[in-house]
Amino acid sequence: MNQxxxxxxxxxxxLQSAYLVDExxxxxxxxxxYVNPLIQSLFAFDAETTEAIYGGIHTLKPGLELxxxxxxxxxxxxxxxxxxxxxxxxxxxxxxxxxxxxxxIIHNRLQHTAKKAEHFxxxxxxxxxxxxxxxxxxxxxxxxxxHVKGNAQHLxxxxxxxxxxxxxxxGIRAAVLWRQLGGSRWHFLLARKRLLKAAQQLLxx
Numbered sequence: 001m002n003q004x005x006x007x008x009x010x011x012x013x014x015l016q017s018a019y020l021v022d023e024x025x026x027x028x029x030x031x032x033x034y035v036n037p038l039i040q041s042l043f044a045f046d047a048e049t050t051e052a053i054y055g056g057i058h059t060l061k062p063g064l065e066l067x068x069x070x071x072x073x074x075x076x077x078x079x080x081x082x083x084x085x086x087x088x089x090x091x092x093x094x095x096x097x098x099x100x101x102x103x104x105i106i107h108n109r110l111q112h113t114a115k116k117a118e119h120f121x122x123x124x125x126x127x128x129x130x131x132x133x134x135x136x137x138x139x140x141x142x143x144x145x146x147h148v149k150g151n152a153q154h155l156x157x158x159x160x161x162x163x164x165x166x167x168x169x170x171g172i173r174a175a176v177l178w179r180q181l182g183g184s185r186w187h188f189l190l191a192r193k194r195l196l197k198a199a200q201q202l203l204x205x
Contacts, residue, residue, distance in 0.1 A: 001049065001050065001051065002198075003181065003182065004191065004194045004195055004197070004198040005050075005198045005201075005202065006049075006050040006181050007178065007181045007182065007183050007187065007191075007195060007198070008064070008067055008195045008198040008199045008202065009050045009051065009054070009057070009060060009064075009202070010050060010174050010175075010177040010178040010181055010183060011063075011067055011174075011178060011183065011195065011199075012060045012063030012064045012066070012067050012199065013038065013041070013054060013060055013063055013170070013171070013173075013174035013177070014063070014086050014089055014090065014171050014174045014175055014178060015062075015063045015066040015067055015070070015082065015086050016034060016038060016060055016062050016063030016066070017038055017063075017085075017086075017089065017167045017168065017170050017171030017174060018082045018083075018085035018086040018089060018171060019062055019063070019066060019079075019082045020034060020035055020038070020062075020167050021085055021148060021164050021167050021168060021171075022081050022082055022085065022148075022150070024150075024154065024160050024163050024164055024167075025148050025149065025150025025151065025154060025155055025160075025164060026150040026151055026154070027151075027154070028151065028153075028154035028157065028160060030163070032124065033059070034059060034060075034061070034062055035124070035163065035167065036124050037054050037055045037056075037059035037060075038054070038059075038167060038170040038171075038174075039124060039127060039128060039131060039166050039167070039170055040055065040127075041053050041054050041170055041173060041174070042110050042113075042131060042166075042169060042170055042173055043110065043113070043114040043117065045110075045111065045114075050177065050181070053177070057202050057205065061203070064199050064202055064203050065203065066079065066082065067195070067196075067199040068196060068199045068200055068203065070083070071188075071192050071195050071196035071199065072196055081149070085146065085148075085171075086171070088146040089146070089168065089171040089172055089174075089175055090175050090178075091144065092139060092142070092144065092146060092168075092172055092175075093172045093175035093176055093179065095142050095144055096138075096139065096142075096172060097176075097179070099142075102138050102141075105137075105138055106134060106138050106139075106169075109134040109137075109138075110131070110134060113127070113130045113131060113134065116130060117130070125159055125162070125163075127166075128159075128162040128163050128165075128166040129162045131162075131165070131166040131169055132161065132162035132163075132164075132165035132166050134169065135165040135166070135168060135169045136165065139168070139169065139172070140165075146168060148164055
């Protein structure tokens with residue numbers, strides 16, 4: 001895959017994480033088909049390709065569709081919250097990047113969680129519970145907070161709260177990947193057409 005293709009996969013993962021956070025917060029549920037690969041990506045420490053991190057391109061379909069819509073210049077008010085969360089995720093990643101000790105703690109905790117996950121790999125709720133604890137002990141201590149809005153009844157369910165925190169951490173992981181691949185805010189302007197073409201080709205493949 002070329003650089004633009006890898007970059008748009010990382011961007012799609014950020015957007016999909018943000019979108020699914022809103023789905024759970026507002027509706028109380030989201031498709032496991034698209035939630036689980038994002039959470040599992042947190043344990044892809046030695047993946048050889050961007051695609052391998054997420055277990056295939058098909059797992060990022062909603063994120064790629066959002067990327068095409070946004071990069072194509074379509075204005076859809078229903079995605080304003082998703083965009084706001086995605087921008088907040090990118091900002092959180094920059095904050096974490098300045099906290100070397102926190103970054104290392106997150107990495108170590110996720111490695112430990114990965115070993116535990118081997119014993120309950122089929123129970124995504126248990127995995128999400130452990131990942132959410134990592135988020136609470138690290139990201140949640142930053143002065144900058146991402147405030148998730150939605151249905152209070154759904155947000156009060158501990159399982160939903162765990163999923164939301166896990167998805168936010170997966171979004172931050174994708175944002176790290178985006179930066180590592182050379183992505184920046186300027187890409188949304190200077191490389192928009194290249195990223196749009198790459199996203200469209202991935203959806204057609």
